[in-house]
Amino acid sequence: MSIKCKKLGYIYGQGTPFEFQALKDVDLEIEEGSFTAIIGQTGSGKSTFIQHINALLLPTEGEIQIDEYTISALQKPESLKSLRKKSGLVFQFPEYQLFEETIEKDIMFGPMNFGVEEEEAKTIAKKVIEMVGLDQSYLEKSPFDLSGGQKRRVAIAGILAMNPDILVLDEPTAGLDPQGTKEMMNLFKIINESGKTVIIVTHDMNHVLTYCDHAIVMNNGHVERKGTVKDIFQDSAYLNQLGIDLPLITHMILDLNKKGFHIDSSINNIDDLVEAIGGEIHG
Amino acid sequence: MDKMIEVKDLCFEYVEGSQTINHISFDIYKGEYVTILGHNGSGKSTIAKLLIGLLEKKSGSIRIHGYELNLENLYKVREQVGIVFQNPDNQFIGATVRDDIAFGLENICIPREEMDDLINTYASQVRMDQFLDHEPTKLSGGQKQRVAIAGILAMSPSIIILDEATSMLDPRGRHEINELVRDLKKEREMTILSITHDIEEAKNADKIILLNEGQIISIGTPQEILSQVDVLEQLKLDIPFSLKVSQKLEEKGFHIHKTLDMKELENQLCQLNAKN
Amino acid sequence: MDNMTFGKYIPGNSLIHRLDPRLKIIVLLVFLISVFFDAGFLGYGILGCFVLVCALLSQIKLSHILKAIKPMLFMMLFLMFFNVLLMHTGEVLFTIGSIPIYSGALLQTAYIFIRLVLIITLTTIMTSTTKPLDLTLAIENLLGPLKAFHFPVHELAMMISIALRFIPDLLDEAKRIMKAQASRGADFNEGSFMEKIRSIVSLIIPLFISAFQRAEDLANAMESRNYNPEATRTRYKTLSWNIIDTFSLLVSMIVSCGVIIMSFVL
Known part of the structure; x- marks a missing residue:
């Protein structure tokens, strides 16, 4: 399930006085099974880009290739449904897409749209509700009686129920408290480890460092950098200029190294950091 | 020192029998920057709504700058307090930045001739003077929250409440707002009550009120409160x-x-x- | 939905942009009345010239106006079709199959077409050159005398301006929810009738919930900024009537009333 873009471009409101080029000349490849972060300021084209991954937006220039599907500006695909089943997109604040009377029905909405039988969809609902950290007793409840964080979990369960090969998430932890955030990110890690490609748009560089392996930096509708997380965070001057904060761990390592330490700047967890600091001071 | 907010034995429930706010008391003095810290659902935003009379308390008392909060004093109290809410879109009332700042001024009957000066002054204080004729759809979340702050400052309240005002913003927007709030405290000696679950934001406060399940766990300086690692972990907060x-x-x-x-x-x- | 430009304000600084919105409303109303008086092709010629002058002065692109007319074309053709078939005045010009076509029918049909085009064009010019909020203010101002009869003019104007303020937001929201449901396989275009109904339900319910949430937030924000609809408020935006407005009013009155008088005389 790799994703390839060639000269991908998108213009909003083409031919109106409000025309706006949101993406331009995007060339990139996202490998199957990777956990890729898309970073960049608000308005850099991140959300526009991810909507191409399940053909909610169709390119106005260039092409995007998702597995055997090729969508180009000239050649619009016949049916988008089978592509949408393969790549599940979770929008920002997905709790606003809940609409059924019970959580079970809401989770079944996706699979049944893709032709899954009712009984099977029920089984799926039982499975995914537990994946997102809620027990089966929730299935009979109304989604509107839940807290904000729980609603978010149910909405994500609704996407997981379609069993997509690619999971695309637009700022999935926005507005959650620290505990909820941690649980959510761990869930995505587990999904990634089960072999799925996970693509996440986020502003939290600490998450990128801890959870992701690849990163794509967008600016003004262009992809400016792409590579491993380790490589992307090496150039702190560049990220600062884009208004992107370094992860706290990397920040501290770079600061210390300026003052005479020699710590490996690719460290991505506190225990290793403490170990490394300890080693230097003793050594 | 003047007591700006005086809360005594405050109780509130949304549903009969389940206390959302459970016998809380605290004081905030003039020029203080206080943070109410708690996870989502701890009741912290309910306190903000009680303080400006958007919700009606069950028992206890609230005094704002000497005025007892009751039906009679409602508008007087609201003139003392400005509040910035969480969602930047849903508190932008005017069609443009200029109109939005003017909205509050119209409500407190500022004469037309004085409005432009006030609008310009406060728009430039929040560095939005270049955007006066912009529509909200063309502004970022952080910019909208800055406009909300300008709109409040123009009404010259003595207290500003930030009700999770940065939680829907990107890091840049969050940074801008935090910086602005620090400046306000320093330059204008505003009394600030900020409601948040963000530890990094709470570090800036003079005093933290730690809240859980509608009850105050402890009150103290950031150093005192944030060092209680076990307590923070128990309350599902970051360290x-x-x-x-x-x-x-x-x-x-x-x-x-x-x-x-x-x-x-x-x-x-x-x-x-x-x-x- | 991206291409919806009909009625959208287009920023500019033309003469028409600068006119008092009250004037524009009055002119439009009087024009609407005069269009329905039959003063023959000469009358429509005069009104057409008037609209043309307005269009030129407004500096709005012709393509924008045509875009506004396009969606109405179908309705117009439909009307014209029935008119031609069903009206039996004047002489029989020719027959299609066994259906006779009368000269009066063609004439009437042409009139209807011209009327609709004129109305849509002038309305588009007005909405494209006037900020929605200014229109609201003008309506509030023009309805002012009704306050004496306890008609809630201010509340009405506030409601309209808030509705206008949130229409773009709600459209965005609708688009977002549609996309979110589409990525769950909801099909808004294809699929059976029942599937379409379900898709629409999956849009409408979240949209309502979100609109209520917004309304509550907005009410809180307004109240906390000391808004009290019953209290007196000062106003920031004021309308100013200039000499050019008086002049424009005179010109358009002469044109419209002229056409109305012509229709009686001719």
């Missing part, structure tokens, strides 16, 4: 990064003085490194 690192180093037997400040931690480490 400041520098504290986590210094604690782990301490556990490993290093002589590290626990700190909330990253720069200070780095300095300590450098001194240790130099010794060896």
Whole structure:
């Protein structure tokens, strides 16, 4: 399930006085099974880009290739449904897409749209509700009686129920408290480890460092950098200029190294950091 | 010192029988920057709504700048307090930045001739003077929250409440708002009550009120409150990064003085490194 | 939905942009009345010239106006079709199959077409050159005398301006929810009738919930900024009537009333 873009471009409101080029000349490849972060300021084209991954937006220039599907500006695909089943997109604040009377029905909405039988969809609902950290007793409840964080979990369960090969998430932890955030990110890690490609748009560089392996930096509708997380965070001057904060761990390592330490700047967890600091001071 | 907010034995329930706010009392003095810290659902935003009379208390008392909050004093109290809510879109009332700032001025009957001056002054204070004729759809979340602050400042309240005002913003927007709030405290000696679950934001306060399940767990300085690692963990809150690192180093037997400040931690480490 | 430009304000600084919105409303109303008086092709010629002059002065692109007319074309053709078939005045010009076509029918049909085009064009010019909020203010101002009869003019104007303020937001929201449901396989275009109904339900319910949430937030924000609809408020935006407005009013009155008088005389 790799994703390839060639000269991908998108213009909003083409031919109106409000025309706006949101993406331009995007060339990139996202490998199957990777956990890729898309970073960049608000308005850099991140959300526009991810909507191409399940053909909610169709390119106005260039092409995007998702597995055997090729969508180009000239050649619009016949049916988008089978592509949408393969790549599940979770929008920002997905709790606003809940609409059924019970959580079970809401989770079944996706699979049944893709032709899954009712009984099977029920089984799926039982499975995914537990994946997102809620027990089966929730299935009979109304989604509107839940807290904000729980609603978010149910909405994500609704996407997981379609069993997509690619999971695309637009700022999935926005507005959650620290505990909820941690649980959510761990869930995505587990999904990634089960072999799925996970693509996440986020502003939290600490998450990128801890959870992701690849990163794509967008600016003004262009992809400016792409590579491993380790490589992307090496150039702190560049990220600062884009208004992107370094992860706290990397920040501290770079600061210390300026003052005479020699710590490996690719460290991505506190225990290793403490170990490394300890080693230097003793050594 | 003047007491700006005086809360005594306040109780509130949304549903009969389940206390959302359970017998809380606290005082906030003039010029103080106080943070109410708690996870989502701890009741912290309910307190904000009670303080400006958007919700009606069940029992207890609230005094704002000497006025008892009741039906009679409602508008007087609201003139004293400006509040910035969480969602930047849903509190932008005007069609443009200029109109939005004017909205509050119209409500408190500022004469037309004085409005333009006030609008310009406060728009430039929040660095939005270049955007006066912009529509909200063309502004970022951080810019909208800055406009909300300008709109409040123009009404010259004595207290500003920030009800999770940065939680829907990107890091840049969050940074801008936090900086602006710090400036307001320094330059204008505003009394500020900020409601948040963001530890890094809480570090800036003079005083933290730690809230859980509608009850106050403790009140103290950021150093006092945020050092209680066990309590924070129990309340599902984050632990400041520098504290986590210094604690782990301490556990490993290093002589590290626990700190909330990253720069200070780095300095300590450098001194240790130099010794060896 | 991206291409919806009909009625959208287009920023500019033309003469028409600068006119008082009250004037524009009055002119439009009087024009609407005069269009329905039959003063023959000469009358429509005069009104057409008037609209043309307005269009030129407004500096709005012709393509924008045509875009506004396009969606109405189908309705117009439909009307014209029935008119031609069903009206039996004047002489029989020719027959299609066994259906006779009368000269009067063609004439009437042409009139209807011209009327609709004129109305849509002038309305588009007005909405494209006037900020929605200014229109609201003008309506509030023009309805002012009704306050004496306890008609809630201010509340009405506030409601309209808030509705206008949130229409773009709600459209965005609708688009977002549609996309979110589409990525769950909801099909708004294809699929059976029942599937379409379900898709629409999956849009409408979240949209309502979100609109209520917004309304509550907005009410809180307004109240906390000391808004009290019953209290007196000062006003920031004021309308100013200039000499050019008086002049424009005179010109358009002469044109419209002229056409109305012509229709009686001719």
